[in-house]
Amino acid sequence: QLPVHALSSASDKYPKPQGVAFTYGTAGFRTKGDTLESTLSRIGILAVLRSKKLNGQTIGVMITASHNPAIDNGAKLVDPRGEMLDASWEHYATLLANAETTSELLKVLTGLIPELKIDWTKPSRVVFGRDTRPSGEALVKALKAGLEAMGCDAPMDMGITTTPCLHYMVKGSNLKQEAQIKYGVPSEQGYVQKLATAFTKLMKGKTPASPLIVDCANGVGAVALAKLAPLISDILPIRLLCTNTSDASALNHSCGADYVKTNQKPPPAVQEVMEKGQRACSLDGDADRVVYYYLNPDDGKFRLLDGDKIATLAAGFIGDLVKQAGLSDTLKIGVVQTAYANGSSTQYLQHNGLPVRCVPTGVKHLHHAAERYNIGVYFEANGHGTVLFSEETIDILNAHEPRSPGQETATQHLLCLVDLINQAVGDAISDFLMVEVILAHKRWGPVEWDQGYEDLPNRLVKVNVKNRFAFKTQDAERRLVEPKGLQERVDAIVNKFEKGRSFVRPSGTEDCVRVYAEASTRVGADELAAQVATLVS
Ligand code: 16G
Ligand code: ZN
Structure with a gap:
């Protein structure tokens, strides 16, 4: 054969x-x-x-x-x-x-x-x-x-095409005809149309937003947004930056989500045009990851709104809609994070009555864990993530008989969100449209969004080791089981720092071990990371 x-x-x-x-x-x-x-x-x-x-x-x-x-x-x-x-x-x-x-x-x-x-x-x-x-x-x-x-x-x-568009295609191609009509045409055009329609519905009656800067990392996000942005330009003016896809060396170079997250500053091209208080976001090279940021209106300081901030914003807003729809006894929301989630974000979520689960790094782990809830919000701090609505949840929403106009509106908003948010995998574009909807509904700018909690200072360092496979972890990568005895020594260091937390894990993509540390002060976080790194190397 x-x-x-x-x-x-x-x-x-x-x-x-x-x-x-x-x-x-x-x-x-x-x-x-x-x-x-x-x-x-x-x-x-x-x-x-x-x-x-x-x-x-x-x-x-x-x-x-x-x-x-x-x-x-x-x-x-x-x-x-x-x-x-x-x-x-x-x-x-x-x-x-x-x-x-x-x-x-x-x-x-x-x-x-x-x-x-x-x-x-x-x-x-x-x-x-x-x-x-x-x-x-x-x-x-x-x-x-x-x-x-x-x-x-x-x-x-x-x-x-973008990674999330390909995922959308695959999912759509495998649906039966009837389901496919609801889902959208499995083509790039079909995807763009679906997002634009859902976004337009959700923004109905809202005042047009101030312009959003989008850094496309000189990658495929620029190609996708060139098609989508014109369809929604009267509701959301988008200023596209880093759109040079013809010069290969420009891709992800001094721009993009990873640059912003790692360097904790705007890409030079964004810095040049960004005004205080204006919101901007950066995609990565295949447009499946996004982070927001702005310059503080008072002192011009850079403020990052990363995946954790997006998760808390989304979970809060969707939770409120579920309540307004009269469905809070039926639909359970959960948030999935990784060990990299800032401790403040986890505390904030728990404080607001949202169950949080921690899983190992990598989209597949988060995705599977999020599927276990009626509505599962998952984001990595680096900006990979989405919100999943289970099939059962969508059926419940469709069958729901609202008892008031308020319930009716909230139910419709939830159903529109199912269309706006990519259900197959995180999509930077779909995610930033979701953020824009939420900000518009709440009449918030980036400052108000940022006020929910203050990130603990943190530091991520890369340590080159002889054999990264010698490092074995458990408890969602938060604790080392091998090399034997090392975790106890990490713990002893962590205990010396106020609000200290640190973990060591082998990278899944590079030949190194990563050390993450957070503490109540900048100096503390740096010092903790340095001490744990020394222990490991
Ligand atoms: C991959 C993962 C990403 C994760 C990163 C961690 C997907 C699509 N991508 O890029 O989610 O954050 O690996 O890298 O799952 P690391 O293991 O080198 O720290
Ligand atoms: Zn990516």
Whole structure:
């Protein structure tokens, strides 16, 4: 059954580079773009297997390296409901990518098909897209070679698109016709239209907002916003900055969400035009992550409104709508964070009666935990996140018979939010539109939003170690179990600092260990991070 001949020639055309080991990690494969062709051809093979295994449902492949420099690239698979590839298959991705030769690849495949109980007669459907990186084109070619060799039925090329748009596509493609009509047309145009319509409905009767600055990281977000922004310009004027996608070296360079979060300052291009009190946000290179910020009207100081601030804003607002709709006994809201969430944000949420769960770093962990609530709000501090409404919740909202005009309006707002907020994965654009809706409804500017709680000073440091795999964690990465005895020594240091908290975890994307620390003062946080880092290195 295995098309040995076609697979051999595809594999010969894209030989695996020697002496490189690929790993399908937290964000799929990620490394220098020019080393990834063989990996992409094999992702093509795996995508077909995954689709056949799931009865011909559409699988997605996204080619991107997100916030990394332009020279990097990467790829990840998207499962039928628009979520990340099931963790149990990550291992097969790594296995295929590391087969040294064509014959080894065929051997691995020959073993996998019976092991995974794949019915070869099933159809396979795959949709793929890429960000603006120059290596993307060659990687698409390699991917197609793998897909074709496996006899994939007409794979769909979305061209240059954002990661969340690809996830939206995959989810939409797998819906039955009736559900699809409600969801929206599975195409880029369909997605843009869906967001614009929901946003327009939610902003009805609200005074047009003051202009929002959006830093597109010189990436694909600029392409997407060039289509969306004109549709909503009379409700929300958007000033697009860092939109240069023709100069590859500009991507994520001195701009973007990661720059802002890491350097705790606006990108130079934003700084130049930003006025005190004006709100701005920065996307990352594939537009699945967003952070807000502004300059304090009094002293001009930079103030970051990160993923934690977005989560608290969203959870508070949605919680109020649920109450106003008369559904607070029926619909339970929960917030999911990681260990990186600022301690103040967690305290603030708990104080406001919202249950909070902490899970390991990485979107897939947050997403799965958020699915357990009627309404699950999840954000990483770095700006990855979204709000999930369960199927049951959507049914309850649709069937709800409001007892007052107030209940009616709140219910309609909640249903519009389901459309505005990407239900497959976090979307920087959809997320900032949600923030804009909330600010407009509350008549808040960034200052009022920021007033909820004050972030504890914090510090993140990277420590190079001999073997990061020697560091094993538990309790959502908050405690080390190995190397033995190290956690006790971390605890002893932490105890010396007021409001001190610190944890050590191996990175899932780089060869290093990360140390996070927070304390009641700036000096304290820096000192705590430095002491724990010394202990680890
Ligand atoms: C990946 C994750 C991101 C996480 C980061 C942590 C996805 C789509 N991306 O980029 O959520 O914050 O890894 O990186 O899951 P680290 O393990 O190197 O600290
Ligand atoms: Zn990203």
